[in-house]
Structure formats: C-alpha cells, structure tokens
Amino acid sequence: AQTVTQSQPEMSVQEAETVTLSCTYDTSESNYYLFWYKQPPSRQMILVIRQEAYKQQNATENRFSVNFQKAAKSFSLKISDSQLGDTAMYFCAFMNRDDKIIFGKGTRLHILP
Amino acid sequence: GAVVSQHPSWVICKSGTSVKIECRSLDFQATTMFWYRQFPKQSLMLMATSNEGSKATYEQGVEKDKFLINHASLTLSTLTVTSAHPEDSSFYICSARVAGSGTEAFFGQGTRLTVV
Numbered sequence A: 001a002q003t004v005t006q007s008q009p010e011m012s013v014q015e016a017e018t019v020t021l022s023c024t025y026d027t028s029e030s031n032y033y034l035f036w037y038k039q040p041p042s043r044q045m046i047l048v049i050r051q052e053a054y055k056q057q058n059a060t061e062n063r064f065s066v067n068f069q070k071a072a073k074s075f076s077l078k079i080s081d082s083q084l085g086d087t088a089m090y091f092c093a094f095m096n097r098d099d100k101i102i103f104g105k106g107t108r109l110h111i112l113p
Numbered sequence B: 001g002a003v004v005s006q007h008p009s010w011v012i013c014k015s016g017t018s019v020k021i022e023c024r025s026l027d028f029q030a031t032t033m034f035w036y037r038q039f040p041k042q043s044l045m046l047m048a049t050s051n052e053g054s055k056a057t058y059e060q061g062v063e064k065d066k067f068l069i070n071h072a073s074l075t076l077s078t079l080t081v082t083s084a085h086p087e088d089s090s091f092y093i094c095s096a097r098v099a100g101s102g103t104e105a106f107f108g109q110g111t112r113l114t115v116v
Helices: none
Strands: A003-005 A011-014 A019-021 A024-026 A031-038 A046-052 A063-069 A074-079 A088-095 A101-103 A107-112 B004-006 B012-014 B019-025 B030-038 B046-050 B069-072 B076-083 B090-098 B105-107 B109-115
Touching: A003 A088, A003 A101, A011 B046, A019 A107, A019 B030, A024 A074, A031 A063, A031 A074, A046 A063, A046 A074, A046 A107, A063 B090, A074 A088, A074 A101, A101 B046, B004 B090, B012 B019, B012 B046, B019 B030, B030 B069
Parallel strands: A011 A107, B012 B109
Antiparallel strands: A003 A024, A019 A074, A031 A046, A031 A088, A063 A074, A088 A101, A088 A107, B004 B019, B019 B076, B030 B046, B030 B090, B069 B076, B090 B105, B090 B109
C-alpha cells in the first residue's frame, strides 16, 4: 500500500524566514506525481506545487520549491521569505496510477509576525 | 485555475434523515470526481472515486449503501449521506479532474455536516 508520512505535526517560524516541511512516501510504482497542498483556515485546498517523478529537476513556484529525492522517496517543501499568509495546514500528497490522491497527515505551519 | 463548486457549505440535519451534497465543475468537464472526508485537525481520507456514467468505486471500509455517490454528468457529482447519525458529522470535500489535463485536480470548498 502507498503511504505518505509527514513527521512534523506543527511548526512555527518568524516572518521572512525560510522553513522546510518534510515528507516521505512509499510506493513500488516508478512513475507517479507528488504534490504539496495548502489548506488555510477557510479549508479550501490549494495546490502549492507538484512534481513528476520522472523529472529529476526539482519543481519551483516563486517562493516555494521542493527537494525531490526519488531514491530516498523524500519530497520536502521549502518556503522562502515566509509570509503571514503562508500560515496554513500543508499536506504532502501522492497520486498513484489509479489517479487517486493519497494525503499525508499534514503539518500545521504558523508564521509569526 | 478551474473552479469546483460544492454546495451546501454547511448543513445541519436530524439523525435519521438523508443529506445530499453537490459538487459541480463550473468551467470544465470532469471525467473523474473524488470524495473525501476530513475529521477535525486530520488529513483527507478518500471515500470514493466516481467516473461519469459508471458506478463509484469505494475505498475499503466505506459503506456504499450509506454514502451514495452519483456522477450523472461531466459537471456534477453528488454524495448522499443516508440515514445520517452523529458519527457521520464531518467535513466532506470533493475534487474533480479535468479530462485530458494530466494530473491537475481541483477541490471544492467543502461541506461541514453536523448531525444532531
């Protein structure tokens, strides 16, 4: 069975600092997709960034970047120059060959003023 | 990005009654829609996958007779919680994939169900 593990239930950082959220996953598939989703207090799920497993280059979206280590099955999210609006629950997710998205338990991120 | 509208945003119902939640893709055709359940401060648990015009595929442990899913068109899927009980109270979220788009999935804003 595929699993997604986020080992940090909660994190707090000062505004403007850089923070890294960890994620590991387990799968026997060779081609798949990985995502980071943000869920703010409104509870609307927002796609932050995605990575295709067959691409070696790490995905980047403005202040958000990932460190994808396929052999280690690791997919961490780095948020640079963190902003108050980044405060949210962050979910790491995996899409399998059946197109099902499996979520980790989430990391609650607090950006402190 | 594409918009998925979920209705209602919140609903309170009496124990024993049924509640229907709608999930609509407003500006795209969704061949596949997913229904999730989220308990407070927990992750999203996939309940079922529905494809337009066919029966939904339920995840292990999800009662198909209790959570009826219909995906009658490429823009609408519904989840009906039948004979709701307090333990069914939760946050329900749908997501939809754009046909032929690859991996992109868009989420509705969720429905908070409270059964009293």
